[in-house]
Amino acid sequence: MARAVTPRRKALVTVLAWTIGLALFFPILWTVILSFKTEGDAIASPLTVLTTPFTLESYHVVQDRSNYFLHFWNSVVISLGSTLFALVVAIPAAWAMAFVPGPKTKDLLMWMLSTKMMPAVGVLVPIYLLFRDLGLLDSRIGLVVVLMLMNLPIVVWMLYTYFREIPGEILEAARMDGATLKDELIHVLTPMAVPGIASTLLLNVILAWNEAFWTLQLTTSKAAPLTTFIAGYSSPEGLFYAKLSAASTLAIAPILILGWFSQKQLVRGLTFGAVK
Amino acid sequence: MKITIRALMGACALSALATAAFAETTITVATVNNGDMVRMQGLMDEFYKANPDIKVEWVTLEENVLRQKVTTDIATKGGQYDVMTIGTYEAPIWGKQGWLLPLDFPASYDVDDLLPAIRNGLTVDGKLYAAPFYGESSMIMYRTDLMAEAGLTMPAEPTWDDVKAAAKAMTNKDKEIYGICLRGKAGWGENMAFLSAMANSYGAKWFDMDWKPQFDGGPWKETLTDYLDLMTNYGPPGASNNGFNENLALFQQGHCGMWIDATVAASFVTNPKDSAVADKVGFALAPNKAGVAKHGNWLWAWNLAIPAGTQKADAALKFVEWATSKEYTALVASKEGWANVPPGTRTSLYENPEYQKVPFAAMTLNSINAADPTHPTVDEVPYVGVQFVAIPEFQGIGTAVGQQFSAALAGTTSADDALAAAQSLTTREMTKAGYIK
Secondary structure, three states: EEEEEEEEEEEEEHHHHHOOOHHHHHHHHHHHHHHHHHHHHHHOHHHHHOOOOOOOHHHHHHHHHHOHHHHHHHHHHHHHHHHHHHHHHHHHHHHHHHHOOOOOHHHHHHHHHHHHOOOHHHHHHHHHHHHHHHHHOOOHHHHHHHHHHHHHHHHHHHHHHHHHHHHHHHHHHHHOOOHHHHHHHHHHHHHOOHHHHHHOOOOOOOOHHHHHHHHHHHOOOOOHHHHHHHHOOOOOOOOHHHHHHHHHHHHHHHHHHHHOHHHHHHHHHHHHOOOO | OOOHHHHHHHHHHHHHHHHHHOOOOEEEEEEEOHHHHHHHHHHHHHHHHHOEEEEEEEEEHHHHHHHHHHHHHHOOOOOOEEEEEEEOOHHHHHHOOOOEEEOOOHHOOHHEEHHHHHHHHEEOOOOOOOEEEEEEEEEHHHHHHHHHHOOOOOOOOOOOHHHHHHHHHOOEEEHHHHEEOOOOOEEEEEHHHHHHHHOOOOOOOOOOOOEEEOOOOOHHHHHHHHHHHHHHHHHOHHHHHOOHHHHHHHHHOEEEEEEEEEHHHHHOOOOOOOOOOHHHHHEEOOOOOOOOOOOOOOOOEEEOOOOOOOHHHHHHHHHHHHHHOOHHHHHHHHHHHHHHOOOOOOOHHHHOOHHHOOOOOOHHHHHHHHHOOOOOOOOOOOOOOOOOOOOOOOOHHHHHHHHHHHHHHHHHOHHHHHHHEHHHHHHHHHOOOOOOO
């Protein structure tokens, strides 16, 4: 029986939800506000910041100094490329783990996840040397491979959780009708799992978009995504808050918009398997 | 058929030759984001006019990201960069490692014109490994109006006692005016740059000749106690989070009576566009403790160097030569005025009567000349560097010690505990690294 929701309780929960939501969103909002201020105003005390005039000065400077579209395009290629590549590898892997688990499947899954716990800098030098010898430094393809490997455990885990909710009998029925393994994967499982795959894809695009260790270390100019674009606007000697905020706003805008339109899938992706 | 193939191959060969004739060499230059470097990116047309066959690709990064990236690249000989912007800290270490190419400039470059203090810090075994793009020391910037109100005059070479008296007289916490603003944010290039230089002026040092840390000695205790005393009584609130930029903003908005920091700041605080106190700033040499021969001023330069892994050494050298030449200085002066030329690298700049009119020129030169990276302390020490120790381990150690001192400023630990922790952590790291047998 559902618990009766009193109006008071509803109001309380609404206020709480809004407070948490605003608290989480506040840093982004503040970044956007600072991006429309002059350098001097941006570093002033918070109350003064709100009363000073707005200006597009920082956006002009950022536009003049950097090639935003090059960085933007690199970010798109790298994040989308690495996610699609990861899906191609992860769908068969998750299928095997969900429908034909062996005695060590759980251990394997845990081991995959444990690789995420290693500090990335620990493998920086070996990967850098490999990239140097393969000529992959400052190349988009190199970053696609590295980010694919970085996010693969998460992709496999998400798909695995989703696939487990699909009744195995459906696949069995397909097999009875003479479907080969390939048919089963492509024509039966994948279409049924589209919502799960979509939310996995979205979440991983966001993760790859925000990745700021490998993208900074392995690129210089040609393949440099938006993380490098932002990193160019912090300065040890000289005020930079407004320009850095403008660069950050430009860098997060596309992913913020994508997130806004795909909220439903994202929330579903993050919560499936949680409530049974 | 054969003829077609031959014709095609011929055409290919021809076009390959044609491309070779117009081949451009593209060099990648990694640099920090500061005003002088950004200005140079806007003046590149002049370089291209003289060198139509060279194209420069810029990679501008935040200081710490840049340091991490170029270190990885140079240590693995990754060859991603042809010219790197490096500090006075890296130049001697990397030069010694054989990671940088020695710079052999033509006579017209006039190497002897480089300021001796700066040049010495970039030279290893008689070879210059990096060319200074701009140099800086530290000095006192103070509010002339507040000093006059307090009935004080700033001596040209004040002692720490003078500074303390002035800070006390200028502080008016009700009006949010704090006598002195100093760095408090933890980091080897943040609070430790200031405190190491201040310690030199108290006769303290990081290590003795056997590389034994000296935080347990009297001079360091005096340094830290006086620093904490100044900052708790006359400093702004929350100073343990303040670095260069935070203090710059405070000073520009009129909240600081004095600020001891990089000479580069002089051009910011005297710029009426950003600074509310632009016409009320005076300059003085960084202080010393009465009777100690060393002043508390550091020495730093951002330099251009060529990594040993580059395939384009000739083009890279041409660029470095242009960017650090007298002609470049003249170019900036003609386009943006003398106050905007990169300071602190050449004697000829300070002999120029036009440049002497810039209000902070003389004090910048005096401050740079008063710092000697090869003899930074009163006693003899085994290391080079004024506000740092030019050994690879220093970044880690300096930041860890800086965290202790920053905590002492925030009030979460005492000066004695911070010094004891600094002593033990430095001893541990230096023993691990093999300096202490």
